[in-house]
Amino acid sequence: MPAYDPNNIFGKILRSEIPSHKIYEDDVALAIMDIMPRAEGHVLVIPKESARNLLDVSTATLGELIKRVQHVAKALEKAFVADGLTLHQFNESAGGQVIYHLHFHLLPRWEGVPLRPPGTMADDARLAEQAEKIRAVMTPFAG
Structure with missing residues (x-):
């Protein structure tokens, strides 16, 4: 596997060199709006640890990271009154990964509403609104 x-x-x-719409942040993870969402409310949860993918992240970080994924998922489901959620995580190009930093996609889902095709940039103001909507219902993380 190539290096990180x-x-x-x-x-x-993570270094604040590029702006993002933050949903949640602590010492383990950052959750942000996906700028090319495949569903309304599409969020990414990334570890602060430098990990290329699921196969090289430390087990300690992974254990803590998945707790944050669940925490954000609960807020997402509530904020968007979703019928369900889709969780995606890709590893290496053959597995569909295009950004080589471990990340989990959380996509709210509704009966009869298909995912949008990948690759379309979202309106920045709309992402800001959605981020605020999620933050407004998020409870404090209890670990």
């Missing part, structure tokens, strides 16, 4: 490259877009977001 700290200059990937999520590394830059």
